Amino acid sequence: MHSYAKSTDVVDSLDTCFPESPGASPLPKMRRPASDPSNAVLLEAIERLGKKQDDFMEKILEVEKTVSSNSILISDLGARIDVVAKSSEDTAAKSDKPDRQVSTVVEENKRLLDKVDELDAYKRRWNLRVAGVPEVDGENVKMVILDIFLWFSPSLADLLQTSIDVAHLNWAMRATAQ
Incomplete structure (x- = not known):
């Protein structure tokens, strides 16, 4: 290493590792012989x-x-x-198209069910349901109902005979009672 490139701090440690001058230059590059192919x-x-x-x-x-x-x-x-x-x-x-037809049929069905319910309600206005009366096989249901009404209003006996047309057992209630 040259003296002008040395720093003062590391001068002592580098003196032993590097020589003072650069080494010899490398060998010249070898050139290919110029020959025409x-x-x-x-x-x-x-x-x-x-x-x-x-x-x-x-x-x-x-x-x-x-x-x-x-x-x-x-x-x-x-x-x-x-x-x-x-x-x-x-x-x-x-x-x-079927979806529209189905919706039309559903609307018409609802309208008809409402109409049937209205007609049934008109027909039921003369119906009377009596609940809580025990049922016995073979009894005359019309006579049982007449007896109940006569008990409440004995003065209407003649009128009640002609007013009650038909009396039925409630079969749904009877099936659950058994």
């Missing part, structure tokens, strides 16, 4: 390049064929998708 070597290199170019061209043509066939398949697939989409739209349109 022979025509045979050049011809061989050109033929190899031509073969590589031919191989590359074949691969490019194969890729073009594949791209062309893929384009045809993609356009065919697009046409099929269009057909499926149209069919799907037609099916959706057809499925809306």
